[in-house]
Amino acid sequence: MRIIDRRQNPKGKNLGNRQRFVNRARSRLRRAIKDNIRERSVSDTTSGETVVIPSDDTHEPEFQRDPQTGRRSRVLPGNKQFREGDTIPRDEDGGGGGRKASAEGDGEDSFTFTLSRDEFLDLLFEDLKLPDMVKRQLKSEQIPKPQRAGFATTGPQNRLNMVRTLRRSLVRRAALGRPKQAALDQIESELARLQSGEITPADGKSADKRIAELKHTLEDARRKRSKVPYIDPMDLRYNRFERTPQPIAQAVMFCLMDVSASMDQEMKELAKRFFMLLHLFLERHYDNVDVVFIRHTHRAEEVDEKTFFEGRRTGGTIVSSALEEMLRIVDERYPINAWNIYVAQASDGDDVPGDVAHCTRLLKDRVLPITQFMAYVEIDPQSRARMGFVGREESDLWRGYAPLSESRENLAIRRIGEAGDIFPVFRDLFRSEENVT
């Protein structure tokens, strides 16, 4: 006999196969994911995705009999009351062969499995690339993150797995015949009643003899209980976690939106979709993404997500107020040496005359130098204009931003006309460099 230690051999032999499987399910997955993000809130991207894929592409068919047809006999264990010739109603709850079908029908109609968060986002952002990854490299300390990994025999108390532990304890106690508390109580009460003369032994023995007998049993039982503990260290099972190191990288995303009366609910919905995609995308690259919502009319304020998308205000439109508010928040809370800053601005393009120049100046001198990337999307539901070639006249803001976006790499501007435009525009914004050239 030889013992070989294979523990150092590479693990993950099947990662290749898993990758093949994911590739195969890719088209399905993409559709499932699209359905999925429609229902999400902007910042709900923390978990992986349970995706149900119809099994067409990943199903492995084989010839099998249809359990709904024909006549068959089965042998089953554990008969209690049936006699030959009995009939059992074909009812799932009938207590009869109700589980039969599941026992033999090994069919799988669709296949549920959990994509890791990375796989999910990878699929969502296939061949997209984050525009500027500089700071990630600068600040890539590793912090370990715990991940579930089965059970262990040792561990800290707070990870004790009660179910597993008690299950083992129960088996051990039963196996070693540990007397139950109820049995002890019964002996004790009988003893007390004998001693007080309330009852006499049934079999005609003398009370003293019975008392001695009971005392002996009681002592035995107590001794046994003290020897066989309720919970023994060998019963203990702990949830086990493995720590996997991950780099720290953090980003803050500013969502700026014009909420003046000219932006209706539909336009806000479009903006929300865009913000959500951006947020998902950032999550993909940073562990820690803060989202700051700033809405503005003629005056800007920081609000929560709900108010941001649903609240409505009236007033003029001064876009620069939002930019200034953003700069104030950066100074206050997000030192630029520790945070990657992203800005997404959604607007219908209106601005009071005169403010556009101010905005452009702000962008050029203060905003763009400190941000990794800024995306400006103009929501323009009337026109079906794509990429700003056709459609109505250019808006004030568009005219102001357009020259800047040509000279600055980290500013991109696009138009969105309907929901279908969002993803193409988004992909267009974040296309990886190979695809551009």
Next chain:
Amino acid sequence: MTAGKTQQRKSSSGKSPGTKAAGGKTAGRRSGGGKTSGTLLFEGADWDFGTIQRTFEAVERVALTELGLDPYPTRLEVITSEQMLDAYAATGLPVMYPHWSFGKRFAQQEMMYRKGFQSLALEIVINANPSICYIMEENTMATQATVIAHAAMGHNHFFKHNQVFQRWTSPDTILDDLRHARRFVQDCEERHGQQAVERVLDAAHALFAQGVDRDRRGQRPDPRSERQRAWQRRREEREAADDLWLRTVPRRESDQLDDATAADREAQRRALGLPEENLLYFLELHAPLLEDWQRELLRIVRELAIYFEPQRQTKMMNEGCATWVHYQIMHSLRAGGEIDDATMLEFLHLHAHVVAQPEFDSRGYSGINPYALGFAMMRDIARICSEPTREDESWFPDIAGNGAPIATLRQAWADFRDESFIRQYLSPRLIRDMRLFKLRDDSDEPEYLVEAIHDEDGYKRIRNALAEQHDPVMAQPRIEITGADLRGDRTLELKHDVHDGQQLDAMEARRVLRHLRNLWGYGVRLREIDAESGAEIAVHEAQET
């Protein structure tokens, strides 16, 4: 390749423990007597290579001397839980060609494991010479001892001696074959692209269960006779062609022409070796459009099907043998004072878990547990040999009271497969103990009918039904190729013999036929024919593309 589930593995998955304290009590009675002379092999849960070596030697000693086993030499390989997860996604074999379906299995297993629904197999043993036995790093020493007794002794002896394994598998070369398969598939992927290779493999996997010659009772495929067979086929084809040429010399009389076509068809059927139930083999030889590398891929999958076939046929016996062996060995070590109470307790916990048989109406029921049935039958046979009742004497005159339980078991392990083993050895006593009953499910009736229970009238019927249930031939729809019309539109004709009205799942059948069509290259038609009346019940087709 659903047929390829490794049946060597021992998984404690899904079964609820807890209720089986009975096993523990028996043990308490047996081993409670206390310690004798032996020194402990190990203490506590931790193991190192020294303790494993010592324990292996002790286990082997008991296996060879007390039980008279004769396993292949063993190679123990210690692996981590991740590697275990890897191993059984790829059907448990150490070397495997790449395919997405293994990734799918891996994704499923991993999810179950990470969520804690299922614990991992404790070991995997490969039917090779020398046999490879994987043990997991995370196992406690008590588990390692059990696993060594179970796999390295029990399964291993079974692999070496059971006639089904001897006929079907060649343990000396299996690893080399697999390495060839992997290299070949990788080469093909490089040359022809992953998609082209997957197209063939997917189709072959769908026909996995139709890739063995069950009727020929498993002669081991010997390369020489394989070649001979192929060569003979070709000669027959040539002769048929000559024959055809002679017959198709123009004749005037039209009635003779009809005659000739019929004869021609018959000759062609003969040349193709029809009817043929080994679909993979037929395609490998006769599919008109396949290239050589595609045929080789089919052969690789077919070899794999052959490798797994004995495991399908002997699952219950194999597990029963291994479980009985580990139970004997652990008790023997305990009696010799070589393992302590804590180890014994842990062992019994594990053992009870493995042989738990939930009743049919309990939530945990998922069919008859092969470990439970196998172990119970082995113990029952040993009991019949040493302490027979009157009943046993009339049922098993050959072995009742022969006083040689171990020799009798060894003989049984060598000579039978599940189906015949049950027919031979399932005793009335065990039928009563397990309270087995036979239930008839007629889809036309509103109710199930209890056909037989554990009484004098029912024993034999239950035994036969349980035996059939353990026969892969009966469990599987019988499908054969009946015609190929090579000179017409080349539609491949298949037939399903419908017994007891059990039709094919139509959706699945169509999907498999699509795969079949991909290999055959022309249209494919499957008729379902009622075996009793000869009436055609259904037709499934996959059109030529």
